[in-house]
Amino acid sequence: MFSTGGDGFAAAFHRAGDAVDAAQRAQAKLAATETQPSLLRVRMAVHTGEAQERDGDYFGPAVNRAARLMAAGHGGQILVSLATEELLGGQHREALVDLGERRLRDLSLPERVYQLGRTAFPPLRTVDASPGNLPLQVTSFVGREREVTELADLVRRERLVTLTGAGGVGKTRLALQVAAELAPEIAGGAWLVELGPLADPDVVGQVILSTLGVRQREAMTVTESLVEYLAARGA
Numbered sequence: 001m002f003s004t005g006g007d008g009f010a011a012a013f014h015r016a017g018d019a020v021d022a023a024q025r026a027q028a029k030l031a032a033t034e035t036q037p038s039l040l041r042v043r044m045a046v047h048t049g050e051a052q053e054r055d056g057d058y059f060g061p062a063v064n065r066a067a068r069l070m071a072a073g074h075g076g077q078i079l080v081s082l083a084t085e086e087l088l089g090g091q092h093r094e095a096l097v098d099l100g101e102r103r104l105r106d107l108s109l110p111e112r113v114y115q116l117g118r119t120a121f122p123p124l125r126t127v128d129a130s131p132g133n134l135p136l137q138v139t140s141f142v143g144r145e146r147e148v149t150e151l152a153d154l155v156r157r158e159r160l161v162t163l164t165g166a167g168g169v170g171k172t173r174l175a176l177q178v179a180a181e182l183a184p185e186i187a188g189g190a191w192l193v194e195l196g197p198l199a200d201p202d203v204v205g206q207v208i209l210s211t212l213g214v215r216q217r218e219a220m221t222v223t224e225s226l227v228e229y230l231a232a233r234g235a
Helices: 016-033 061-071 090-094 145-157 171-185 201-212 222-232
Strands: 003-005 008-010 044-046 052-054 057-059 078-081 096-102 111-116
Touching: 008 061, 016 044, 016 078, 016 111, 044 061, 061 078, 061 111, 090 096, 145 171, 201 222
Parallel strands: 044 078
Antiparallel strands: 003 008, 052 057, 078 111, 096 111
């Protein structure tokens, strides 16, 4: 074990098979000792890759990918990346269920995801599991975890949150990251509406409707059509 955070931790193994075995045994023990199933449900993920060791800790893209993979799962579920699946054989590989390629938060390329075991779980909490049009980011987002957490909490509490600051400081990138983090929690998903190029405020409503793929209702104004559509989705 090399890292802890909140109620979770990360561990490194010499072999992919050992990591999968450990996850499987841990889930079995947790299931056997549960007295209240709703209180002790642990999600796990296994990814294989190179990392940089420094003072007993590990850093690098492989660690970030493992964390993002775990965040997509549900309590009691074990997720395995393609890099790990390719190193497994025999009994381990037979126990895997292919969940397809999925877009994990903050990763530029999709990841092929497998589940260990055939227990049924809800859909993965991935970016592509939610409606929306958020662009796929081609760079990792690191070093601003506190800002992401604080802004996400604000968005959960308030109906309108505005980011201000000098040009080029990363407001749009931060907003997109928070939107991707929150998308799985929002029934209607997260949408990006580009208003920067507009010079006429009267077309803002029409641009929003167009982005959402909604047609203006007959005998309704653009604003009325937009309000009706959003209200029907609890927005």
